[in-house]
Amino acid sequence: MKFLLATATAALMALSIGSAFSADLAPLNSDTEKDRIDWSQVEAKFGAFPKLPDGTKAGAVSKTLTNEYWRSLGEGYKAFGEKAGVPVVYQAAQSEGDQLGQLTIAEGLITQGYSVLLVSPQTDANLQPIMEQAKAANVPVVNVNDAVIPQAEHYVGNVQRDNGVRVAKWFIKNRPNGGKVAIVEGQAGVYAAVQRTDGFKSTITQAGKFEVVASVPGNWDRQTSYDAATNILQQHPDRLLCQQ
Numbered sequence: 001m002k003f004l005l006a007t008a009t010a011a012l013m014a015l016s017i018g019s020a021f022s023a024d025l026a027p028l029n030s031d032t033e034k035d036r037i038d039w040s041q042v043e044a045k046f047g048a049f050p051k052l053p054d055g056t057k058a059g060a061v062s063k064t065l066t067n068e069y070w071r072s073l074g075e076g077y078k079a080f081g082e083k084a085g086v087p088v089v090y091q092a093a094q095s096e097g098d099q100l101g102q103l104t105i106a107e108g109l110i111t112q113g114y115s116v117l118l119v120s121p122q123t124d125a126n127l128q129p130i131m132e133q134a135k136a137a138n139v140p141v142v143n144v145n146d147a148v149i150p151q152a153e154h155y156v157g158n159v160q161r162d163n164g165v166r167v168a169k170w171f172i173k174n175r176p177n178g179g180k181v182a183i184v185e186g187q188a189g190v191y192a193a194v195q196r197t198d199g200f201k202s203t204i205t206q207a208g209k210f211e212v213v214a215s216v217p218g219n220w221d222r223q224t225s226y227d228a229a230t231n232i233l234q235q236h237p238d239r240l241l242c243q244q
Contacts, residue, residue, distance in 0.1 A: 027150035028143070031159050031195055039156075052086060052115075059109035060118040060144075061102060061127075062092035063220070070120065073144070077118065089114070096187070096220040099126035106130045116140050121147040123190050146192035160192045164199030171204060178209025182232045184225045188217040 030036070037045060060077050062070040074090040081088035089109070093102035099122045109117055110133050117139055121127040124147050131151045134141045143149050145157035171181065181204060186193030197215065204210045214232050218225030 028148055028152045028155060030143075030148050030155045030157060030191070031161050033155070049084065052084065056086050056115045057113075058086055058088045058116050058118060059112070059114035060088060060090045061106045061109065062090065062120050063096045063102070063122055064094065064098070065092045066095065067220075073120070093122065096122060099123060103127060103129060107133065110134055110137055110139055114139065116142065118142045118144050119149075120144045121149055123147050123187060124149060146190075147187075148191040160195035161199035164196035164201075165203045167196075168200045168203035168207075171210065172207045176209075178207065178211075180211045180213050180236065180238060182214035182229075182236065183212065183216070184218040184228050184232075185215060186217070187219050193217075193220075 043049070058077070058081060060074065062074060065071055065074070070092060074092075077088045077090055091105045091109070093099075093105065102122050103126055106117065106119055106127055107130055110130060117130075117134055119127055119130075119141060121143065127149055128151065131141060131149065140154065141149075141152065142154040142156060143152035144155075146160060148155065183197060183200065185197050201212055201215070204212065213236060216228045216232070218228050
């Protein structure tokens with residue numbers, strides 16, 4: 001919950017810090033951004049959270065509410081919003097594959113006059129159309145985990161590659177004899193999925209005792225991931241499985 005509250009803090013902080021022009025920024029790579037800062041250092045660097053102008057309201061767009069993580073994120077937004085006196089509207093697409101539905105929600109929040117927009121994109125591309133709309137309306141957009149909009153001026157989230165590295169280290173520690181491993185990835189081509197998979201593969205391979213025999217997209221979908229895992233187990237019943 002600390003991370004979720006910190007996410008809301010950093011997102012609303014964008015209102016007081018101001019918005020840069022994306023045309024002046026290189027495409028965002030959240031894992032290698034040189035000026036990134038740990039959430040625990042935000043207050044030390046920027047000072048206490050300021051009182052925001054009356055009428056400030058935040059709109060948030062998530063991937064889906066069928067996933068517990070995204071539900072918890074919404075709870076974090078609303079908890080901090082109540083503390084800061086900022087109402088937060090939290091909406092989500094019907095599923096993690098509903099890219100058009102998510103775009104429609106985001107566009108609607110811009111036209112409804114929200115002061116800041118917090119978005120967790122389905123893919124790196126599906127919410128790109130809102131960036132110019134938001135700039136024209138003077139609405140800061142904060143990219144919150146885990147797909148990355150290249151034009152994003154503000155980002156809050158994990159170092160995605162480290163997530164995969166940590167999972168690989170768990171396998172190395174808890175399966176010291178090694179073995180064969182298969183990976184059910186996230187959405188094909190999405191930044192977070194690519195980084196996590198790469199971090200896992202490189203770390204597990206360097207251990208020297210594991211063989212990655214399959215790596216297939218699960219598209220953040222439970223049924224797709226289940227079917228992929230079932231197929232792998234049928235083909236290779238001696239497999240260890242890693243869900244990215």
